[in-house]
Amino acid sequence: MKTDISTKIAGVKLETCVFNASGPLDETLRDLRNLNNSASSAIMMKSCTIEPRQGNPAPRYANLEYGSINSMGLPNQGYKAYLEFSETLRKETKKPIIASICGMNVEENITMFKAFNDTPVDLIEFNPGSPNTIGKPIVGYDTKAMDKLLKAVSKVSKKPFGVKLPPYFDLGHYQQIADIIKKYPVKFVTCINSIGNGLAINPKTERTLIKPKGGLGGIGGHYAKFHALANVRKFYELFEDKIQVIGAGGVYTGTDAFEFILAGASAVQIGTAFIQQGPQVFEKVQNELRDLMQSKGYAKLSDFRGKLKTLD
Numbered sequence: 069m070k071t072d073i074s075t076k077i078a079g080v081k082l083e084t085c086v087f088n089a090s091g092p093l094d095e096t097l098r099d100l101r102n103l104n105n106s107a108s109s110a111i112m113m114k115s116c117t118i119e120p121r122q123g124n125p126a127p128r129y130a131n132l133e134y135g136s137i138n139s140m141g142l143p144n145q146g147y148k149a150y151l152e153f154s155e156t157l158r159k160e161t162k163k164p165i166i167a168s169i170c171g172m173n174v175e176e177n178i179t180m181f182k183a184f185n186d187t188p189v190d191l192i193e194f195n196p197g198s199p200n201t202i203g204k205p206i207v208g209y210d211t212k213a214m215d216k217l218l219k220a221v222s223k224v225s226k227k228p229f230g231v232k233l234p235p236y237f238d239l240g241h242y243q244q245i246a247d248i249i250k251k252y253p254v255k256f257v258t259c260i261n262s263i264g265n266g267l268a269i270n271p272k273t274e275r276t277l278i279k280p281k282g283g284l285g286g287i288g289g290h291y292a293k294f295h296a297l298a299n300v301r302k303f304y305e306l307f308e309d310k311i312q313v314i315g316a317g318g319v320y321t322g323t324d325a326f327e328f329i330l331a332g333a334s335a336v337q338i339g340t341a342f343i344q345q346g347p348q349v350f351e352k353v354q355n356e357l358r359d360l361m362q363s364k365g366y367a368k369l370s371d372f373r374g375k376l377k378t379l380d
C-alpha cells in the first residue's frame with residue numbers, strides 16, 4: 069500500500085501536507101532557497117511590511133525547555149523584496165510559494181495584496197496581527213478591525229488567501245471570529261500564531277530571557293500544541309470544512325501531524341521545531357506520518373481527517 073500524504077490548499081496541490089510556518093528562517097532569498105532544498109512541501113515566506121524592518125533589539129528569541137519564546141518584531145526585507153523573490157524562486161521550483169502579508173493598517177495591506185496579484189505566488193497567508201509589534205494590539209482579538217481588514221483585502225486580492233489567527237481560548241470568541249471570516253472569500257485559516265505575551269525568566273540571573281517588551285513574547289513549540297489543536301478543531305467544526313484549516317503549533321513528530329489532521333487540519337506547518345532541529349525536520353515528520361498511517365491502515369489523509377472521536 070502506498071501512503072499518500074499529499075493535500076490541496078485552496079485548490080493548490082502540495083506533494084505533502086507538511087511545510088514551514090511563516091517566521092523562522094524564511095526572511096532572505098538564501099533562507100527561501102534552503103527551504104526549496106528541504107522537504108518542506110511549500111515555500112512560505114516571512115511576513116512582510118511596506119518598508120524593510122530590522123525588528124526588535126536582540127536577544128529576541130530563546131529556546132525553552134518545551135518550545136520557544138520570541139519577540140522578533142517583524143524583521144523583513146519589505147514587500148518589494150518578496151515580490152522579487154517569488155519571481156526568482158518560480159524559475160527554480162515547482163513548489164507552491166506562499167506570501168505572508170502583515171501590514172500595519174488597511175491601506176498598507178491593500179497595497180501589498182494588490183502587488184502580489186501580479187506575481188507567481190500561489191497563495192497568500194494574511195497575518196493581521198503579530199503579537200510582537202511594539203505598541204500594536206493583536207488584531208485577531210479585535211473583531212471590528214478584523215472585519216474591516218478582511219473586507220478591504222477581499223476586494224483587491226486576486227490570489228487565493230487565508231488568515232493566520234492568534235489562539236482563541238473562549239468558545240464564544242471562536243463563533244464571533246468564524247462569523248466574520250465566513251462573510252469573505254477566505255480559503256483557509258492557519259491556527260495558531262504563537263501564544264502572545266508569555267514571560268520566560270532565567271532564575272539564576274533573575275532576568276528575562278528576551279529583551280523587547282519587558283521580556284514578553286509569543287510562546288511556540290510543545291507548549292502551544294494543545295491550544296493549537298483546540299483551535300483547529302473548533303474552526304473545522306464551525307466552518308463545516310468549507311474553509312480549510314492549517315495546523316501550526318508544536319509539530320515535532322509525525323504523531324503531532326497526525327493529531328492535527330485527525331482534528332480537521334488539511335496541512336500542518338512547522339515553526340519552532342524547524343529552528344531547533346533544522347530543515348531535516350520536514351522529511352522526518354513526513355516519514356513518521358506515513359509510517360503511522362501505514363500502521364493504522366490509512367492510505368490517504370481523507371481516511372482520517374477530521375474524524376476525531378470524543379468520549380461522549
Ligand code: RRO
Pocket residue numbers: 091115138139140141142143170195197198199200201261262286
Ligand atoms: O516577527 C514576529 O515577531 C512575529 C510575528 Br510577525 C508573528 O506573527 N508571530 C510571532 O510569533 N512573531
